[in-house]
Amino acid sequence: MKRFLHVKNVPKLYCANVDSFKYSKTVPTHELLTRLNYISHPKAGLVNWLPAGLSSMNKISNVVRKRMNEIDFEELGLSLISHNSSWKKTGRWETGLEFFKLDGKEYLLVPTAEEEITNHVASHLTSYKNLPLLYYQINPKFRNEKRPRSGLLRGKEFIMKDAYSFDIDEKSAMTTYNNVIGAYTRIFQDLRLPFTKAAADTGEIGGSLSHEWHYLHETGEDTVFSCDNCGSVSNVEKTLSFPVEETEVADVSVTYFMTKDKSTLVCAYYPKDRELQPNFVKNEVPDLNVHITDQELILAEFSDPDTLISKKIIRIMDARLNSRSNFPDFPISFINRSLITTLSDIPIVSAEEFEICGECEDGKLHGNRAIEIGHTFYLGDKYSKPLGCSVEVPVGNKTERKDLMMGCYGIGVSRIIASIGEINKDDKGLNWPRIVAPWEVTVVEAGNGNKEFEEVYRYLNQAGLDYRADNRPKVGLGKKINQSNLMGIPITVILGKKFPIIELEIRGKKYGDSWKQVYESRDFEWEVEYENGQDIKHFVHKDGLSRALEGLLEDM
Numbered sequence: 001m002k003r004f005l006h007v008k009n010v011p012k013l014y015c016a017n018v019d020s021f022k023y024s025k026t027v028p029t030h031e032l033l034t035r036l037n038y039i040s041h042p043k044a045g046l047v048n049w050l051p052a053g054l055s056s057m058n059k060i061s062n063v064v065r066k067r068m069n070e071i072d073f074e075e076l077g078l079s080l081i082s083h084n085s086s087w088k089k090t091g092r093w094e095t096g097l098e099f100f101k102l103d104g105k106e107y108l109l110v111p112t113a114e115e116e117i118t119n120h121v122a123s124h125l126t127s128y129k130n131l132p133l134l135y136y137q138i139n140p141k142f143r144n145e146k147r148p149r150s151g152l153l154r155g156k157e158f159i160m161k162d163a164y165s166f167d168i169d170e171k172s173a174m175t176t177y178n179n180v181i182g183a184y185t186r187i188f189q190d191l192r193l194p195f196t197k198a199a200a201d202t203g204e205i206g207g208s209l210s211h212e213w214h215y216l217h218e219t220g221e222d223t224v225f226s227c228d229n230c231g232s233v234s235n236v237e238k239t240l241s242f243p244v245e246e247t248e249v250a251d252v253s254v255t256y257f258m259t260k261d262k263s264t265l266v267c268a269y270y271p272k273d274r275e276l277q278p279n280f281v282k283n284e285v286p287d288l289n290v291h292i293t294d295q296e297l298i299l300a301e302f303s304d305p306d307t308l309i310s311k312k313i314i315r316i317m318d319a320r321l322n323s324r325s326n327f328p329d330f331p332i333s334f335i336n337r338s339l340i341t342t343l344s345d346i347p348i349v350s351a352e353e354f355e356i357c358g359e360c361e362d363g364k365l366h367g368n369r370a371i372e373i374g375h376t377f378y379l380g381d382k383y384s385k386p387l388g389c390s391v392e393v394p395v396g397n398k399t400e401r402k403d404l405m406m407g408c409y410g411i412g413v414s415r416i417i418a419s420i421g422e423i424n425k426d427d428k429g430l431n432w433p434r435i436v437a438p439w440e441v442t443v444v445e446a447g448n449g450n451k452e453f454e455e456v457y458r459y460l461n462q463a464g465l466d467y468r469a470d471n472r473p474k475v476g477l478g479k480k481i482n483q484s485n486l487m488g489i490p491i492t493v494i495l496g497k498k499f500p501i502i503e504l505e506i507r508g509k510k511y512g513d514s515w516k517q518v519y520e521s522r523d524f525e526w527e528v529e530y531e532n533g534q535d536i537k538h539f540v541h542k543d544g545l546s547r548a549l550e551g552l553l554e555d556m
C-alpha cells in the first residue's frame with residue numbers, strides 16, 4: 001500500500017503581485033510586506049494578516065508565550081468589548097480621546113484591559129494565599145487613531161501582548177516587575193531584536209515606575225536620549241536637561257495651567273523655539289491638571305479681582321531663561337505680588353542633542369530616533385482602589401482589607417514584525433531571523449514532478465522541518481529562488497539534476513558557527529562553497545539533508 005504523502009506548499013497567492021515590482025532597499029518595509037502578501041490594508045489603519053504574515057505573527061507570539069509562561073504568567077483571553085461602567089470609575093472614560101466608543105457610547109472596543117482584568121480579579125479572588133495573580137493575553141487592541149498611517153506602526157487596530165500582575169504588597173510587586181524585565185530581555189534576545197530600555201513617563205496609564213522598550217531606528221517616531229556620563233536612558237517625555245552654557249534667549253513663550261482644584265494658576269515660561277513638556281511642569285506642581293489646555297478658559301478662572309485673593313500663582317522659569325530674556329506681559333493686571341511664587345532654573349522643555357543630562361548634571365545627552373516595542377508599568381493601587389480589588393490579609397490576630405498592588409506590561413506584537421523586517425532588510429529583500437520567518441526553508445525543484453524527490457519531502461516531514469515547497473507551474477527556477485530570497489526565507493533547497501546531491505542556498509544571517517560541528521562529524525557527502533569567507537552554498541547528500549538543515553538553521 002502506498003503511504004499518503006503530504007507536501008506543505010507555499011501559500012496559493014505566494015508572490016502573486018511581485019512580477020512588475022522592482023525591489024530596492026529604499027522601498028519602505030510596510031510596502032514590501034504588502035507587496036509580498038504578508039499583510040494587506042483594506043482601509044488606512046486596518047490590517048488583514050495573510051497566511052505568511054500570520055505565520056510570522058504566530059511565531060513571535062509563541063516566543064512571548066514561552067518567556068511569559070516561564071515566569072508563571074497564565075494566558076487568558078478577555079472580551080474585546082468592554083462596558084463603560086468601570087472606565088468611568090477609573091476616570092478614563094472622559095480622557096480616552098482615542099477610544100473606539102461603540103454606538104450608544106455604552107461600550108468600547110478595548111484599547112487595553114486594566115479595568116476588565118481588575119474586575120475579574122476583584123470578583124474571583126477568595127484568599128490572599130492565591131497571590132500573586134499573573135495574567136497575559138495576546139489579541140487585538142483598538143485605538144481610534146485620527147491620522148492612521150499605512151503599515152504596522154500606527155493603526156486603528158494592532159496585536160498586543162498585555163500582561164497584568166496583582167501582588168499583596170509593593171515589595172512583592174517589585175519582584176514581579178523585575179521578573180517581567182528579565183522575561184522581556186529574553187524575548188527581544190530570542191527575536192534577535194536589538195533593544196534599549198528607557199525610563200519613561202507614566203502618562204495616561206498612571207503609576208509610579210515605568211520603562212519603555214525601544215529599538216533604535218531613524219524611522220522611529222519616538223526620541224530616546226542617553227547620557228554619555230551616567231548612562232541613563234530615557235524617552236523625551238522623561239529626559240530632563242540643562243543648557244550647555246548660559247545662552248541668550250530672546251523670545252519667551254508662556255503656557256498656562258491650573259491645578260485640579262482650580263486654586264492655583266501655573267505659568268510656564270520657556271524659549272519660544274522649544275517644545276514644552278507639561279509633565280515636567282507637573283513634576284513641580286503635582287496637583288496640575290495637564291488635560292485642560294484652553295488658555296482663555298484657564299485665565300477666566302483667575303480674572304475676578306474679588307476671588308483672586310484666595311488663589312495662588314506659581315511662575316516656573318525654564319532653565320534656559322534669564323532676567324535678560326524678553327518675557328510676555330503678565331495677563332492679570334491687578335495682581336498682589338505676595339500671591340506669586342517663582343521657581344527658576346527648572347528644565348521644562350524637551351531635551352536637545354548635546355545638552356547637559358538632568359540626571360547627573362554632568363554628561364552630554366545624545367538623542368536617537370526609536371520605535372517603541374514594549375512598555376512596563378508599576379501601577380500600585382491606581383486601578384485596584386477605584387475598582388475595589390482588595391483582599392483580607394492577616395495582621396497580628398486580626399485581618400485587614402488591602403488593595404492589591406498591580407503592574408501592567410505590553411508588547412506590540414504586530415509592530416515587532418515591522419521592526420524586525422526593517423532592521424534585517426538588505427539588497428535582496430527581507431531577511432528574517434529563523435525564529436520569525438513565515439517558514440524556514442523553501443524547496444524548489446528543477447524539472448517538476450521527479451518521482452525521486454518525493455523521498456525528500458518524507459525526510460523533511462519526518463524531521464518536522466518548517467519547509468514550504470514552491471511547485472508553482474510555469475515559474476522558472478531562478479525566479480523561484482529570487483522570490484524566496486525576497487520573502488526573506490533563511491534557506492532555499494534546490495532539487496535538481498545532481499540528485500541525490502541537493503543544493504542549499506543560504507540567505508539568512510548567521511548568528512553563530514555551530515553548524516561546523518555537524519559538518520565535522522558528517523557521515524554523508526557534504527561540500528561547501530564560500531564567497532568572501534561566507535558559506536553561501538552547500539551540496540548535501542539526501543541522506544544527510546535534514547541533519548545539515550537543522551545544523552545550519554541553528555545559527556540563524
Ligand SMILES: [Zn+2]
Nearest residue numbers: 227230357360
Ligand atoms: Zn547623566
